[in-house]
Amino acid sequence: MTTTGRIKYIDITRGIAILCIVLGHLGNSQINRIVFTFHVPIFFFITGYFINNKLMIRDFIKYKVKTLLIPYVCTCIVIIFLGGLEYFIFYGAGDAKKAMLGWVYASVYGAGDAYVEPFYIKAIGAIWFLWAIFWGSIFLRGLLNVKTGTRILLVLVLFFIGSWSRKLFWFPLSIQAGCCATLFVYLGYLLKNIKKQLKELTIEVKTVLSILALAVWFSFIKNFQSFWLVHCDIGRGVIDIIGCICGCYIVVLIAKYIEKHTIYLSNSLSFFGRYSLFMLCIHMIELDTLPWGWVQQSLIVYGIAENFGLILVIIGKFFIIIPITIVCSKLDFVRRLFGFSSIKTGEV
Numbered sequence: 001m002t003t004t005g006r007i008k009y010i011d012i013t014r015g016i017a018i019l020c021i022v023l024g025h026l027g028n029s030q031i032n033r034i035v036f037t038f039h040v041p042i043f044f045f046i047t048g049y050f051i052n053n054k055l056m057i058r059d060f061i062k063y064k065v066k067t068l069l070i071p072y073v074c075t076c077i078v079i080i081f082l083g084g085l086e087y088f089i090f091y092g093a094g095d096a097k098k099a100m101l102g103w104v105y106a107s108v109y110g111a112g113d114a115y116v117e118p119f120y121i122k123a124i125g126a127i128w129f130l131w132a133i134f135w136g137s138i139f140l141r142g143l144l145n146v147k148t149g150t151r152i153l154l155v156l157v158l159f160f161i162g163s164w165s166r167k168l169f170w171f172p173l174s175i176q177a178g179c180c181a182t183l184f185v186y187l188g189y190l191l192k193n194i195k196k197q198l199k200e201l202t203i204e205v206k207t208v209l210s211i212l213a214l215a216v217w218f219s220f221i222k223n224f225q226s227f228w229l230v231h232c233d234i235g236r237g238v239i240d241i242i243g244c245i246c247g248c249y250i251v252v253l254i255a256k257y258i259e260k261h262t263i264y265l266s267n268s269l270s271f272f273g274r275y276s277l278f279m280l281c282i283h284m285i286e287l288d289t290l291p292w293g294w295v296q297q298s299l300i301v302y303g304i305a306e307n308f309g310l311i312l313v314i315i316g317k318f319f320i321i322i323p324i325t326i327v328c329s330k331l332d333f334v335r336r337l338f339g340f341s342s343i344k345t346g347e348v
Helices: 008-024 027-035 041-049 057-091 093-109 128-143 149-165 172-193 196-197 203-222 237-259 264-274 274-288 290-299 306-329 331-338
Strands: none
Touching: 008 027, 008 041, 008 237, 008 264, 008 274, 008 306, 027 041, 027 093, 041 128, 041 172, 041 237, 057 093, 057 128, 057 274, 057 331, 093 172, 128 149, 128 172, 149 172, 172 196, 203 237, 237 264, 264 274, 264 306, 306 331
């Protein structure tokens, strides 16, 4: 644990996850079959682990609005402005106005991906996650006031509603994704309740469990079909949820190893994890407003191999995301705007 009271390996875990979220938007199937098995769910698990059940529900909602929805709105405003500016430069004022209206619509609807039925829904992109984690947190906090049996049933009902209703219609503000997220937030909450029992396990038992978890995760990656929480698509169902849990467990073990055996890497990843909210929002802005597809195609035209071009794009993305994150972390008004002055230890 750091001197600030934060749990460093948790921040490292989130740092790994946010880097994987960026990589997961490159459209590379080999990368996606690995990172999609854990990168978003691990944030839900961590949120559940540190959920504050001492706050009154009203105060809890206010806190989540401040730390999740205000950053969402701020990011959308920047995307609307830059998206309009991009079209103004390349296509003129008329197209710029249409582009800005499109981003306004996408911001209000809050869908992580585009849909065409029953009408066209423009995607706002990866910050759907902020709405999903908002709903998942609120739902679970409310359920903590009911009896255990009822709570378990309602968590499963919410998960079923989210995964089933997506086939009919995608509702605004990623509320269905929030319903599915509630299960993962709940599992994180349960993990906190059994942490004492886990600490009492012998090294032998922990080693065997780790090997089994690694094997299950590897099988999940090898047989990956789909696990898109942005769509509430859980792939093969329970078996993939188990694979996801095992993957998250292995990533946490990796984070603990990094904390114990490295200095520079652990400090860098813990910084990324602590400011993962900044990184997510900055990533979404560059992803929505910069022509990365055109860049990749141009590199191929100039004779650069596709894989090397992909590496150059990755370097370019992080060359934008990391410096801006560092600057934002130093600006008090930006920190306050994004709720960092109110963030509790370990919370998203």
